[in-house]
Amino acid sequence: MSQAAFRSGFVAIVGRPNVGKSTLLNKILGEKIVITSDKPQTTRNRIQGIHNVPGGQIVFIDTPGIHRAKSRLNKFMVEEALSAVQWVDVILYLVDGAADPAKETGMIKEVLSGVEAPVILVLNKIDLFPKSDLLERLLAYGDVYPFKEIIPISAQTGDGVEQVVELVHGLLPEGPCYFPDDILTDLPERFIVAEIIREKIFRMTRDEVPYSVAVVVDSFKERPDGLVAIQATVNVERDSQKGIIIGKRGDMLKRIGMQSRQEIERLLDTKVFLELFVRVSGEWSENSRMLKEFGYSS
Known part of the structure; x- marks a missing residue:
């Protein structure tokens, strides 16, 4: 048969x-x-x-x-x-x-x-x-x-x-196995980490703030003890949005960081040290250079 x-x-x-x-x-x-x-x-x-x-x-x-x-x-x-x-x-x-x-x-x-x-x-x-x-x-x-x-x-x-x-x-047509059978996505870990941080901002902030956010992972290093140290920048378009992301006495940024770190640790199955920075990148969603820099260009 x-x-x-x-x-x-x-x-x-x-x-x-x-x-x-x-x-x-x-x-x-x-x-x-x-x-x-x-x-x-x-x-x-x-x-x-x-x-x-x-x-x-x-x-x-x-x-x-x-x-x-x-x-x-x-x-x-x-x-x-x-x-x-x-x-x-x-x-x-x-x-x-x-x-x-x-x-x-x-x-x-x-x-x-x-x-x-x-x-x-x-x-x-x-x-x-x-x-x-x-x-x-x-x-x-x-x-x-x-x-x-x-x-x-x-x-x-x-x-x-x-x-x-x-x-x-x-x-589907007859065809080859395009990817190894032990992976779920071809996305790099840096991309997924940035998306996790952005998701927490989407869930925890309101109005126009989430739509004005772009997250870039600046540094992703595995230390000899197995801990992964990550630095990421949260880009927003206005000073008022930066204030909302940081929150009173930095409380909002701490909550975003804590929830992001917990999920990233589950993803990587290791301890993570996460540092978040917030930067105003005015009107980045209309700027072709910054869109490319943030990963939004074909």
Whole structure:
């Protein structure tokens, strides 16, 4: 009896901001490699998560939320997402299942215009609306685009997630194992550390502050005793934002540092000494040189 073919390929996870793309990727991988928050536009870069299944390897690509971009930073984020759908093997288009399908129609048609890869519509957050509404929503989306399949899930609880993985695997072409089977992402540790710090700022500050923050890891050194010493700079756009990040008597910066250090230690499985600095880099989100310096340029 012939052995089943090994299937592998790249799968883009796309959709509006805050529909659960990063939560879905983390749930599939069984580990947190992508930061999340309840604020939209948390994800800024394309992030690859590697998931091995019997007879295959799936490289999921988490993308920034697609929205009407105005700033240079936001335009970069949207370009990251839109360019991904042009070359992947399968597309997962996520929508908030509790949202009005009529409001999604235009965006879906625009994003998927000219796309050749099979598209699975993933109706997320089904735990947040009555099950009696599900059929009506499925039928509404079925008229929008010739989706390969429409799957209702809850990325938060995991309901339906395994079904998504199985369907994706079946749609992938025969191919090689692109990455070693013992890694979850090809991201460098420095990138993940910077993202963890940024996530804590997203979760602990308010208003425009999180959107004006860029974190750069300046130094990452492993000492002979195994301790990892990290220095990172939190860049903001205005003095008032710097004051909020630092807080009274430095309390906010200490809390950000403590929570970041605890998560980084879990990631690296070793003790960490973390130093955070705050710098005002005026209007960095509109400055092409600084965007490139902070890792936001193609």
